[in-house]
Amino acid sequence: MLTIGDKTFNSRLFTGTGKFNSSELMKTALLESGSELVTMALKRVDVNSNEDHILGYLDHPQFNLLPNTSGVRNAKEAIFAAELAREALETNWLKLEIHPDPKYLLPDPVETLIAAEQLVKKGFIVLPYIHADPVLCKRLEEAGVAAVMPLGSPIGSNKGLKTIDFLEIIIEQSNVPVVVDAGIGAPSDAAKAMEIGADAVLVNTAIAVSDNPVAMARAFKMAVEAGRIAYEAKLAHPIGHASASSPLTSFIDEL
Amino acid sequence: MSFSEIFRSYNWDDVKSKIYSKTSQDVENAISRPQRNLEDFMALISPAAAPYLEQMAQLSHRLTQKRFGKTIQMYIPMYLSNECQNICTYCGFSLDNKIPRRTLTEKEILSEIEHIKAMGYDHILLVTGEANKTVGPEYFKKAFKLINPSFSHISLEVQPLDQHEYEELIPLGLNTVLVYQETYHQEDYKKHHPKGKKSNFDYRLETPDRLGRAGIHKIGLGVLFGLEDWRTDSFFTALHLQYLERKYWKTKYSISFPRLRPHAGGLTPKVEMTDRELVQLICAYRIFNEEVELSLSTRESNKFRDNVIKLGITSISAGSKTNPGGYANAPESLEQFEIDDQRSPAQIAEMLTRQGYEPVWKDWDRAYGGV
Numbered sequence: 001m002l003t004i005g006d007k008t009f010n011s012r013l014f015t016g017t018g019k020f021n022s023s024e025l026m027k028t029a030l031l032e033s034g035s036e037l038v039t040m041a042l043k044r045v046d047v048n049s050n051e052d053h054i055l056g057y058l059d060h061p062q063f064n065l066l067p068n069t070s071g072v073r074n075a076k077e078a079i080f081a082a083e084l085a086r087e088a089l090e091t092n093w094l095k096l097e098i099h100p101d102p103k104y105l106l107p108d109p110v111e112t113l114i115a116a117e118q119l120v121k122k123g124f125i126v127l128p129y130i131h132a133d134p135v136l137c138k139r140l141e142e143a144g145v146a147a148v149m150p151l152g153s154p155i156g157s158n159k160g161l162k163t164i165d166f167l168e169i170i171i172e173q174s175n176v177p178v179v180v181d182a183g184i185g186a187p188s189d190a191a192k193a194m195e196i197g198a199d200a201v202l203v204n205t206a207i208a209v210s211d212n213p214v215a216m217a218r219a220f221k222m223a224v225e226a227g228r229i230a231y232e233a234k235l236a237h238p239i240g241h242a243s244a245s246s247p248l249t250s251f252i253d254e255l
Numbered sequence: 256m257s258f259s260e261i262f263r264s265y266n267w268d269d270v271k272s273k274i275y276s277k278t279s280q281d282v283e284n285a286i287s288r289p290q291r292n293l294e295d296f297m298a299l300i301s302p303a304a305a306p307y308l309e310q311m312a313q314l315s316h317r318l319t320q321k322r323f324g325k326t327i328q329m330y331i332p333m334y335l336s337n338e339c340q341n342i343c344t345y346c347g348f349s350l351d352n353k354i355p356r357r358t359l360t361e362k363e364i365l366s367e368i369e370h371i372k373a374m375g376y377d378h379i380l381l382v383t384g385e386a387n388k389t390v391g392p393e394y395f396k397k398a399f400k401l402i403n404p405s406f407s408h409i410s411l412e413v414q415p416l417d418q419h420e421y422e423e424l425i426p427l428g429l430n431t432v433l434v435y436q437e438t439y440h441q442e443d444y445k446k447h448h449p450k451g452k453k454s455n456f457d458y459r460l461e462t463p464d465r466l467g468r469a470g471i472h473k474i475g476l477g478v479l480f481g482l483e484d485w486r487t488d489s490f491f492t493a494l495h496l497q498y499l500e501r502k503y504w505k506t507k508y509s510i511s512f513p514r515l516r517p518h519a520g521g522l523t524p525k526v527e528m529t530d531r532e533l534v535q536l537i538c539a540y541r542i543f544n545e546e547v548e549l550s551l552s553t554r555e556s557n558k559f560r561d562n563v564i565k566l567g568i569t570s571i572s573a574g575s576k577t578n579p580g581g582y583a584n585a586p587e588s589l590e591q592f593e594i595d596d597q598r599s600p601a602q603i604a605e606m607l608t609r610q611g612y613e614p615v616w617k618d619w620d621r622a623y624g625g626v
Binding site: 018019020021022023041042043044045046047071072073077080081084100101102103104156157158205208209 | 322323
């Protein structure tokens with residue numbers, strides 16, 4: 001069980017809603033994944049319509065909504081979008097995404113910290129998407145975020161855990177849950193993130209653009225579960241040196 | 256360094272001969288590299304790449320799905336005016352074409368909006384000729400106030416404006432500006448634009464810079480295929496794109512692919528661009544730049560559009576009218592050019608769904624700009 005803010009989750013697989021070829025398939029795949037926290041871009045949602053097709057398909061007891069601010073370029077826009085999301089979707093949960101660079105969608109650490117500080121004060125449960133920067137994670141923790149979401153590699157790149165050395169430091173130091181978000185391209189990447197102690201992973205592209213999103217969602221579900229079990233069972237760590245049968249120090253006992 | 260300076264450091268004929276001298280090996284290298292540069296782009300648009308079209312299409316398909324998923328953005332043009340002070344050899348709105356001129360009133364704009372909203376659209380592209388005195392920034396401001404409440408995303412394809420004029424429109428809801436250089440061949444540009452403000456090649460060339468400085472969200476680039484050698488013109492478009500991406504790194508970019516279409520006082524294309532060549536170019540752009548949006552209008556045929564959406568295109572229009580008032584007020588008035596794909600938005604959406612794509616009607620929110 002994983003607790004973030006005021007919610008407890010059985011599944012440690014969080015999912016996104018973009019890039020699917022239909023909302024029906026999205027819903028089927030997300031149900032299959034077991035995911036209980038689903039993020040969707042505010043820009044894709046028509047908050048003025050009672051018939052918004054994405055929201056309609058996500059209206060299911062399994063799913064908790066995590067609106068995200070994808071598309072905003074600075075703290076001011078993020079706060080504006082967050083307040084709109086809270087009012088329209090009646091949730092104070094927020095995935096804070098500020099990536100002014102539309103090419104690689106890399107997060108702006110300065111604007112993210114400014115926005116996080118203000119949004120926490122305004123009563124939001126803030127989950128910021130950030131680079132795998134251990135110091136920034138501690139600063140965000142001090143600001144009162146509910147979890148940190150460092151990237152494994154650029155969004156949608158499917159390149160896996162390129163930042164693993166820094167993720168390990170973040171996980172070691174963090175007092176809030178660590179959700180590895182972005183770049184996870186294969187179930188083995190998700191399993192690896194869980195094995196090193198991440199509290200959860202967030203996956204979208206790898207499921208949505210596969211040839212069989214429902215089967216891929218199931219594969220991720222199993223990988224996340226396996227990775228977590230392995231972490232809790234304490235992995236046998238590889239030993240970087242040989243265990244010599246004729247130790248060099250055996251002579252000491254003979255003195 | 257401005258783009259004008261970079262542009263002046265290139266010679267059209269040298270670039271052209273470089274493109275036409277690319278070899279199979281150059282193409283294979285470009286396809287197999289993890290990241291491509293402008294030299295690779297030259298190879299991908301060269302005649303040497305023709306035998307590799309299927310390989311390029313497969314790669315373009317994969318790269319597009321990875322970045323954009325199984326979705327296609329839907330947008331529609333709304334022509335506000337066909338008044339124009341320019342003489343352009345290829346355009347139905349050209350000043351020397353004796354056609355009835357029309358600029359929509361506020362009431363007419365509202366009824367056009369009503370018709371467009373009924374089709375399901377949330378992204379709109381506003382188009383005019385170039386008549387700065389009557390259809391200039393003040394007219395646009397009034398139009399934006401009427402249009403902004405009904406659409407999440409507003410694009411503009413009008414005469415180039417000054418930086419401060421863009422800065423005044425952005426808070427009113429302006430998100431994207433499309434400005435096509437038509438051709439980067441300076442001498443030919445002069446021939447095709449003999450009269451009017453559009454004859455100023457440099458002012459047009461520097462428009463994306465003014466937009467970048469104004470902090471616009473998205474800039475659309477392109478050339479009109481048929482005026483000059485499409486390969487060389489496309490190289491300069493890619494050069495422009497690369498410069499802009501590096502300098503105005505917070506701005507998004509899109510590329511369009513207009514081919515000359517029949518119109519009043521029609522111009523025969525100097526250079527024909529075949530369907531195969533257009534597919535090659537679409538794939539080349541995607542392989543060169545995995546993030547740029549690629550847009551295709553109703554100028555192209557049903558069959559072509561149905562097939563090319565899988566090869567790199569990320570946004571299409573449907574049900575378009577290219578005359579002011581064409582949706583509700585004056586369906587019979589003269590079009591800027593003839594459209595080919597006459598299907599309704601619902602029919603296009605159905606076609607996309609059938610092919611395993613989701614038509615996306617909304618992918619922006621006014622709240623993001625604090626509008």
